[in-house]
Amino acid sequence: xxxxxxxxxxTQVAEPAEPEVPTVEVQGGKPKGGVQRLEFGSGDQVRFxxxxxxxxxxxxxxxxVAKDVEAGGSATFAFKxxxxxxxxxxxxxxxxxxxxxxxSP
Amino acid sequence: xxxxxxxxxxxxxxxxxIAPAGAWAHGLVGRQDLPIPRWLFAWGAAVVLxxxxxxxxxxxxxxxxxxxxxxxxxxxxxALEVVAGGxxxxxxxxxxxxxxxxxxxATANLAPTVIYVAFWVGLPMLSLLLGDxxxxxxxxxxxxxxxxxxxxxxxxxxxxxxxxxxxRLGRWxxxxxxxxxxxxxxxxxxxxxxxxxxTLALVYAAVQLVGMSLxxxxxxxxxxxxxxxxxxLFARLSPLHWRDGAVYxxxxxxxxxxxxxxxxxxxxxxxxxxxTSFDGFSQGTTWSSIAPDLQSFFADLGLxxxxxxxxxxxxxxxxxxxxxxxxxxxxxxxxxxxGEHKSTEDLSHKFAHTLVPIALAYVIAHYFSLAAxxxxxxxxxxxxxxGDGSDVLGTASATIDYQWxxxxxxxxxxxxxxxLGHVSGLILAHDRALAIYSRARDATRSQYWMLAVxxxxxxxxxxxxxxxxxx
Numbered sequence: 001x002x003x004x005x006x007x008x009x010x011t012q013v014a015e016p017a018e019p020e021v022p023t024v025e026v027q028g029g030k031p032k033g034g035v036q037r038l039e040f041g042s043g044d045q046v047r048f049x050x051x052x053x054x055x056x057x058x059x060x061x062x063x064x065v066a067k068d069v070e071a072g073g074s075a076t077f078a079f080k081x082x083x084x085x086x087x088x089x090x091x092x093x094x095x096x097x098x099x100x101x102x103x104s105p
Numbered sequence: 106x107x108x109x110x111x112x113x114x115x116x117x118x119x120x121x122x123i124a125p126a127g128a129w130a131h132g133l134v135g136r137q138d139l140p141i142p143r144w145l146f147a148w149g150a151a152v153v154l155x156x157x158x159x160x161x162x163x164x165x166x167x168x169x170x171x172x173x174x175x176x177x178x179x180x181x182x183x184a185l186e187v188v189a190g191g192x193x194x195x196x197x198x199x200x201x202x203x204x205x206x207x208x209x210x211a212t213a214n215l216a217p218t219v220i221y222v223a224f225w226v227g228l229p230m231l232s233l234l235l236g237d238x239x240x241x242x243x244x245x246x247x248x249x250x251x252x253x254x255x256x257x258x259x260x261x262x263x264x265x266x267x268x269x270x271x272x273r274l275g276r277w278x279x280x281x282x283x284x285x286x287x288x289x290x291x292x293x294x295x296x297x298x299x300x301x302x303x304t305l306a307l308v309y310a311a312v313q314l315v316g317m318s319l320x321x322x323x324x325x326x327x328x329x330x331x332x333x334x335x336x337x338l339f340a341r342l343s344p345l346h347w348r349d350g351a352v353y354x355x356x357x358x359x360x361x362x363x364x365x366x367x368x369x370x371x372x373x374x375x376x377x378x379x380x381t382s383f384d385g386f387s388q389g390t391t392w393s394s395i396a397p398d399l400q401s402f403f404a405d406l407g408l409x410x411x412x413x414x415x416x417x418x419x420x421x422x423x424x425x426x427x428x429x430x431x432x433x434x435x436x437x438x439x440x441x442x443x444g445e446h447k448s449t450e451d452l453s454h455k456f457a458h459t460l461v462p463i464a465l466a467y468v469i470a471h472y473f474s475l476a477a478x479x480x481x482x483x484x485x486x487x488x489x490x491x492g493d494g495s496d497v498l499g500t501a502s503a504t505i506d507y508q509w510x511x512x513x514x515x516x517x518x519x520x521x522x523x524x525l526g527h528v529s530g531l532i533l534a535h536d537r538a539l540a541i542y543s544r545a546r547d548a549t550r551s552q553y554w555m556l557a558v559x560x561x562x563x564x565x566x567x568x569x570x571x572x573x574x575x576x
Contacts, residue, residue: 082508087135087137102139
């Protein structure tokens with residue numbers, strides 16, 4: 001039972017002007033490196049990106065935002081973090097949690 | 106402007122292995138509580154300690170809650186009981202039908218939300234406010250009474266008397282029943298599957314009908330029917346008491362000292378506190394570091410992956426219940442050393458009712474937000490119980506308002522519930538000690554022990570909600 005310790009984000013260090021957008025990678029219908037937590041403050045702009053090698057619908061619970069993603073494609077989410085709490089980010093058709101969104105006061 | 110956009114890796118990667126069952130107790134929950142922050146944890150703990158010592162100094166010197174006068178408020182017509190029972194049976198039938206005939210998606214089907222939210226979490230809170238309302242709506246009790254009435258009409262005087270309920274059985278069937286429900290909710294892989302859930306509900310109802318036919322409807326409901334007993338315990342804290350065709354008013358908490366400590370009562374309360382604790386514990390980091398090892402241990406024994414996970418959670422569930430029982434037992438053993446050296450068995454029974462408010466506080470602290478948010482889904486689900494797009498009541502498109510209470514508001518409810526539960530437990534224990542110890546000095550000294558137990562339970566409750574446990 002050895003979880004993949006080397007899981008990292010695909011950060012672009014080269015472009016300092018661009019604010020870092022956390023990316024969730026989906027490989028074979030599962031989150032690479034396990035379920036990651038995306039943390040934001042209440043009222044902040046929630047931004048993250050999902051890169052997936054499978055086609056599915058990505059659903060952010062609570063906020064009830066959903067976007068389709070194609071196999072090999074990506075989907076970018078941007079909305080205001082108005083609801084506090086922890087929310088499941090899920091591949092809707094597969095019913096697999098791929099990330100956890102946290103908006104704290 | 107806080108721009109915190111960080112990714113937590115490492116530990117989460119390990120936790121992810123059990124995430125579907127661990128982090129998200131069931132698919133019903135769209136939003137999870139944030140752990141209470143350190144400052145609130147510190148304040149909560151400080152208030153608990155100060156309140157405890159102040160209570161020792163200022164609480165009354167003669168028992169006040171053991172014998173109280175109830176005031177009759179208003180009469181309840183018998184017809185109302187029949188109507189309530191009929192409504193209960195009808196609601197049960199709708200839920201069972203929805204579970205079988207509706208969509209098998211947990212959130213789009215009426216059954217899981219009614220069972221896990223309205224029934225399991227909503228009724229304890231309602232029982233605190235309004236008294237034992239479940240008794241009137243209890244579908245299997247209504248069916249049992251209906252069958253009994255019909256049998257007497259047909260069979261006349263020839264009906265056999267119910268058997269005497271075995272004293273040794275006590276509340277054990279209820280303890281087993283509550284544990285079984287918690288196991289389904291927290292450990293069972295098919296916990297969200299509507300048709301499985303309602304099948305279990307039917308099996309449960311059938312067992313209750315057998316119990317009632319053997320031992321009599323009221324006797325069985327008082328002792329054996331897990332849910333009657335469970336909600337009935339919380340209703341003892343309520344200022345309203347429904348009995349003998351009327352509603353009576355009484356001081357809050359004063360119903361608890363009348364709890365008869367038959368066998369299984371302490372076990373039931375430990376199961377109640379233990380299973381709720383495990384629900385919190387299983388979402389935390391401590392458990393997510395143990396669970397994979399347990400799971401692989403059971404997998405090595407030859408269990409399939411999901412059964413191995415069920416086995417791991419079963420071990421956790423039993424373990425926490427036993428830990429709670431041990432903690433209570435230690436407090437009782439401490440009391441035994443004081444004054445007249447009353448037997449630990451006797452003391453254990455005499456103070457069992459003091460755990461009732463603690464158990465309710467745990468329920469509120471853990472499930473308040475579930476009721477506050479997922480409870481709203483009942484509006485749309487009731488209108489579209491099968492999840493097939495129908496709109497019977499015109500409310501099918503109602504959504505959940507996640508903003509009517511903030512995360513901070515929920516924290517205050519959680520900590521407030523634990524502190525109030527703690528104070529209530531202390532008051533009940535103090536009052537009982539005054540009643541059973543002949544010397545006031547022994548009563549006070551015995552309560553140092555109960556105080557330690559209560560502080561331990563409340564600290565555990567706070568810790569389970571805190572960032573230290575939840576991460």
